[in-house]
Amino acid sequence: MSTKNSKSTSIMSEETGLMNETTPQKASGPSSIRNISSRDLVREIRIGWNLGNTLDATDGYGLSSETSWGNPKTNKAMIDKIKAGGFNTLRVPTTWEKHLGPAPNYTIDPAWLNRVVEVVDYGIQNNLFVILNLHHEEWHFPSYANEAAATRILTKVWAQIGERFKNYDEHLIFEGLNEPRQKGTADEWNGGNREGQEVVNRFNAAFIRTIRSCGGNNPFRHLMIPPYAATSSTNAWDNFVIPNDNKIIISIHAYTPYDFALNISGTPQWRPDNQADTGAITYLMDSIERYFISKGYPVIIGEFGAMNKNNLKQRADWAYYYVKSARAKGIPCIWWDNGAVSGDGELFGLLDRNNCSFYYPDIVNAMMKGIQ
Numbered sequence: 001m002s003t004k005n006s007k008s009t010s011i012m013s014e015e016t017g018l019m020n021e022t023t024p025q026k027a028s029g030p031s032s033i034r035n036i037s038s039r040d041l042v043r044e045i046r047i048g049w050n051l052g053n054t055l056d057a058t059d060g061y062g063l064s065s066e067t068s069w070g071n072p073k074t075n076k077a078m079i080d081k082i083k084a085g086g087f088n089t090l091r092v093p094t095t096w097e098k099h100l101g102p103a104p105n106y107t108i109d110p111a112w113l114n115r116v117v118e119v120v121d122y123g124i125q126n127n128l129f130v131i132l133n134l135h136h137e138e139w140h141f142p143s144y145a146n147e148a149a150a151t152r153i154l155t156k157v158w159a160q161i162g163e164r165f166k167n168y169d170e171h172l173i174f175e176g177l178n179e180p181r182q183k184g185t186a187d188e189w190n191g192g193n194r195e196g197q198e199v200v201n202r203f204n205a206a207f208i209r210t211i212r213s214c215g216g217n218n219p220f221r222h223l224m225i226p227p228y229a230a231t232s233s234t235n236a237w238d239n240f241v242i243p244n245d246n247k248i249i250i251s252i253h254a255y256t257p258y259d260f261a262l263n264i265s266g267t268p269q270w271r272p273d274n275q276a277d278t279g280a281i282t283y284l285m286d287s288i289e290r291y292f293i294s295k296g297y298p299v300i301i302g303e304f305g306a307m308n309k310n311n312l313k314q315r316a317d318w319a320y321y322y323v324k325s326a327r328a329k330g331i332p333c334i335w336w337d338n339g340a341v342s343g344d345g346e347l348f349g350l351l352d353r354n355n356c357s358f359y360y361p362d363i364v365n366a367m368m369k370g371i372q
Contacts, residue, residue: 038222039298048332053070053071056135065099085364089128090131093135094135095135096112107160127171131300132165133224134178140177147199155207179229190233192231201239253303254304270306282325300333302334312360341359
């Protein structure tokens with residue numbers, strides 16, 4: 001979520017700077033992968049789409065959880081349509097918690113892992129970049145008391161994912177956690193307290209160490225890490241530790257401005273000629289540039305969108321302005337699509353997954369115009 005904060009202190013780092021950049025080349029390993037920095041990779045990522053409320057749905061049992069929140073089973077035709085619409089990145093939010101065996105191994109259900117592979121491959125076969133993450137997990141509450149137990153699960157799960165996907169090239173990106181935060185507390189969405197921020201930093205470090213040790217192409221894998229809650233609040237960024245590794249991408253989520261984009265009871269109005277409407281987006285992009293881009297750290301806005309309030313023109317105008325503003329800073333954006341287009345919830349649906357068509361072509365066209 002987007003909140004304004006005028007502080008401009010520096011991001012913490014584990015070392016004095018980024019790793020030395022290397023000349024792009026083929027890395028040695030079981031299959032071909034380019035040994036390039038994440039800055040170079042992110043330049044190739046134009047715009048993306050989230051397969052939301054699907055593999056990250058948490059009701060049902062076993063493979064049935066994929067459709068437990070009302071979306072149909074994903075098929076390749078859906079992802080073909082995403083590619084045809086101009087998107088070159090697919091984010092696959094995935095919940096693993098309900099598909100794990102007991103401690104201490106936390107073995108992933110083979111049927112579930114096979115299904116995740118199948119969906120990832122829909123993107124890979126379309127030559128898309130694919131971002132695979134841990135989403136809607138309940139075990140990673142970032143507190144000192146829970147840190148050790150959560151880290152055991154985190155590393156066991158990512159070791160298995162890393163092993164299964166070890167031969168995939170740079171088109172597959174791993175994202176360690178989605179929005180790690182102290183759920184249900186006063187610090188959930190305000191940027192967090194120092195405890196939560198520190199534990200998230202150590203979760204990120206454990207994730208990176210785990211993948212780097214998995215073998216195959218994983219020493220060269222591009223990895224996304226979030227600050228506390230993946231927040232756009234800069235008070236969390238002030239204490240964000242970025243490991244010294246030139247294949248790291250920062251993950252930020254920003255539904256901005258909040259009252260228009262995410263607040264169900266907020267406003268349906270947004271105008272590109274009104275500085276009060278555009279200012280929040282400008283502030284966000286300038287802040288990302290100041291904290292990260294200017295220091296050499298690439299950023300992807302892994303979730304953004306504006307929910308439907310019967311305001312198609314305003315949403316299209318907003319999408320164009322948002323994406324164009326991000327593009328000017330070198331920040332790719334990934335639309336959050338939860339499949340919802342009716343009812344009284346968060347209506348972010350963009351792809352009609354039953355008919356493989358777009359509900360709102362004007363919004364898709366606006367985004368594609370924005371990345372020109």
